[in-house]
Amino acid sequence: MKIFKLLSVCALVLSLGLVSCERDKIGYGDKENATGTLSFMQFDVETSTEIDIISRAATSATYNYVIRIFDANGDQVGDDYIYGQMPESIVLTTGTYSMSVQSQSNIPAAEFEAPVYGATVNNIVIEEDQTTDVGVITCRLINIKVSVAYNEAMQAVMGEDCQAIVEIGNGALTFAKGESQCGYFAAPEVSNAMTVKFSGTVDGNYATMTRAFTDVKAGQWRKINFIMTVNEEGDATFDVVVEDWCDEKELANNVDVSEEVIGPDPDAGEGEEQNPDAPKVIYKGGSVPTAPIVITDGMQLGFTISAPKGIAGLSVDIASDNADFKNDVLSMGISPIDLVNPSEAQISICNMFGLPYGSSLVGKTETAFDLSGAVTPLMGFPGTHSFTLKITDTEGNTTSTTIKMKVNA
Numbered sequence: 001m002k003i004f005k006l007l008s009v010c011a012l013v014l015s016l017g018l019v020s021c022e023r024d025k026i027g028y029g030d031k032e033n034a035t036g037t038l039s040f041m042q043f044d045v046e047t048s049t050e051i052d053i054i055s056r057a058a059t060s061a062t063y064n065y066v067i068r069i070f071d072a073n074g075d076q077v078g079d080d081y082i083y084g085q086m087p088e089s090i091v092l093t094t095g096t097y098s099m100s101v102q103s104q105s106n107i108p109a110a111e112f113e114a115p116v117y118g119a120t121v122n123n124i125v126i127e128e129d130q131t132t133d134v135g136v137i138t139c140r141l142i143n144i145k146v147s148v149a150y151n152e153a154m155q156a157v158m159g160e161d162c163q164a165i166v167e168i169g170n171g172a173l174t175f176a177k178g179e180s181q182c183g184y185f186a187a188p189e190v191s192n193a194m195t196v197k198f199s200g201t202v203d204g205n206y207a208t209m210t211r212a213f214t215d216v217k218a219g220q221w222r223k224i225n226f227i228m229t230v231n232e233e234g235d236a237t238f239d240v241v242v243e244d245w246c247d248e249k250e251l252a253n254n255v256d257v258s259e260e261v262i263g264p265d266p267d268a269g270e271g272e273e274q275n276p277d278a279p280k281v282i283y284k285g286g287s288v289p290t291a292p293i294v295i296t297d298g299m300q301l302g303f304t305i306s307a308p309k310g311i312a313g314l315s316v317d318i319a320s321d322n323a324d325f326k327n328d329v330l331s332m333g334i335s336p337i338d339l340v341n342p343s344e345a346q347i348s349i350c351n352m353f354g355l356p357y358g359s360s361l362v363g364k365t366e367t368a369f370d371l372s373g374a375v376t377p378l379m380g381f382p383g384t385h386s387f388t389l390k391i392t393d394t395e396g397n398t399t400s401t402t403i404k405m406k407v408n409a
Contacts, residue, residue: 110171
């Protein structure tokens, strides 16, 4: 299945000053204790459906996002705030707080076309007689998106009674034949199990199938694809797999179910077990493809560097099979580029390609690595170009990822 246009970033850029010019200052401070001010003058909410990083589209903000403030013990301070009715500031007892923002108060266990976006900001420090500003908060999908599809061969022999029931946690949705809506499920755990139960008449025979998938996480789009194949003899088996057991049944055709994951990548790679906190590069919500990406002029090519433990070192090694590019650019000896501490010549290349650089990268857990700016310069050099990112985090974990781009002659 092809990757769809996945990222439509709805920038909910609201200046709270446009909401009210006469908002009150609300106080929760104890008169016997020192207090400080939490200011919302610079507070904006940005919502990102980060299932594919292709473009950013700004739309008018909605005012119904729910904001909650919690103290260091996890107890909520005051009542829920509504984004469009936020006070200008609030007075709090000195200490450390957190703030959550959600597009609605509660996340339904399972519901069609019901995405919920949210974010949590931790370590908001309130100091005595000081004002702490809340800046831009980016909300992302915090439930799990699921869709169900069938290939043409299977659709041709499916009866009207065919359905797929998807279960995650306490939520369950029935996807009837032809259902085109996406289901959204609450993610009760960081890593969840998803069960898919198919039943119905297939080519005149009543069939059932159950499959279980693990490591299902908030922010992912789980695409369930049922695929029918028939061998030359017309014989087939029907596998029903639930976690670690398998039951085989005879069926007129072989029906298989596969899953495509779009979103934070649960497939860390084949072979050895991967460290889930190891640095990685994300493309369109998943892994960077091993095959070269064919680029065209003006193409948007966004990647995200994720380092849950914080970036300690970041470099990029640029290579090419185009002789002119080697002579004109790489012959200057600028590669590999230390993006944290680049030389003046390397800064020129970073600016030309739009690469991030500087000591401000250190400690970041996520940063954009946008190669859109490299597309136009590379169009003049037909061939395959590679950008190999080496990322080291604060715990010494190092990963290397190569991004390949191809310019057709």
